[in-house]
Amino acid sequence: MLKLHHAPNSRAGRILWLLEELGLPYELNRMDFHPRALKSDEHRARHPLGRVPVLDDGAVTIYESGAIVEYLIARHSDGALKPSPSSPLFPEYL
Numbered sequence: 001m002l003k004l005h006h007a008p009n010s011r012a013g014r015i016l017w018l019l020e021e022l023g024l025p026y027e028l029n030r031m032d033f034h035p036r037a038l039k040s041d042e043h044r045a046r047h048p049l050g051r052v053p054v055l056d057d058g059a060v061t062i063y064e065s066g067a068i069v070e071y072l073i074a075r076h077s078d079g080a081l082k083p084s085p086s087s088p089l090f091p092e093y094l
């Protein structure tokens with residue numbers, strides 16, 4: 001099961017949007033946007049700088065919203081949303 005570590009009004013919203021757009025089942029870890037939560041040892045084990053978003057996918061833990069978008073599209077979108085490199089839409093996608 002995919003698990004998104006999320007805090008309100010943050011870049012984690014990008015990943016929430018993508019998970020919904022792809023119709024993927026996921027679990028949400030709702031964190032406060034506060035150093036108490038983000039800089040905790042528990043969260044720093046996921047992201048060394050204690051930031052969101054972070055995505056868990058089984059044994060994989062990945063951070064950086066752009067990387068997470070690419071990861072989800074490559075492994076979980078079944079070809080959806082990403083135009084082919086030869087498409088005129090590809091630069092806009094990037």
Ligand SMILES: N[C@@H](CCC(=O)N[C@@H](CS)C(=O)NCC(=O)O)C(=O)O
Pocket residue numbers: 009010011012038050051052053063064065066
């Ligand atoms: N380049 C990173 C930026 C991550 C980032 O800066 N996240 C902010 C929220 S939008 C954060 O966690 N800030 C808390 C902090 O830096 O202490 C990404 O796109 O994921």
